Amino acid sequence: MKKALFILLTLVSFQSIIGQTEIIKETDKLYREDQFYFGVTYNLLGNMPQAMSQNGFSSGFHLGFIRDMPINKSRTLAFGLGLGYSANSYNQNLLISKDQSGNLNYSFLESASFSKNKFSTHLIEIPLEFRWRSSTETSYKFWRIYSGFKLGYLLASTSKFKGSGQSIKQKNISQLEKLQYGLTISIGYNTWNAYLYYALNPIFKNEANLDGEPLDIIAIKIGLIFYIL
DSSP states (O other): OHHHHHHHHHHHHHHHHHHHHHHHHHHHTTOOOOOEEEEEEEEEEESOOTTOOBOSOOEEEEEEEEEEEEOSTTSOEEEEEEEEEEEEEEEBSEEEEEOTTSOEEEEEOOGGGOSEEEEEEEEEEEEEEEEEEOOBTTBOOOEEEEEEEEEEEEEEEEEEEEETTEEEEEESOTTBOSEEEEEEEEEEETTEEEEEEEESSOSBOTTOEETTEEOOOEEEEEEEEEEEO
């Protein structure tokens, strides 16, 4: 009697385990990948005027959430749409100041005349990606290529200058573009992924000019991005 009871309980437990495994397996077949991200970049400036140059380390920090939406049965292809935050600094020799009337002025600095000169931006971003990966429901280490478009809205900006015995700080620079957008691509395996952002519009508005020439400077960001489920 005890032996029969033991066998019955074993069979029931085994069947329960099989049922739970099937449920887990079925759930895993509907997996989604890489829905949180964190990135660090080195920020470059493109289309700079001839007399303009960068100095020091210009950094960017990026984080957010992307909703993964697979479009094929194996879930190796997907679209991603999300919301994120981006903080960026650009160290260079373009001085942003104001005259007595409150108008913004731009001028180039000699490298020996300042210890700090940079402008910084804070943006809310909407990334849209087309995603390919070699993942499966049981493998968390895989190759990925995610290409896309990123739209950013400027929340706040500052410029800081220190040198020649004076300090100049500007907040919420009115001649920066509120909408900033560009192309993105990230390529990598497992944790480590190379990342590139290439802006499609200038950082400054058309009214921002130096000696009658518009400042058509664009942002280029190169670095690493990390994805988390």
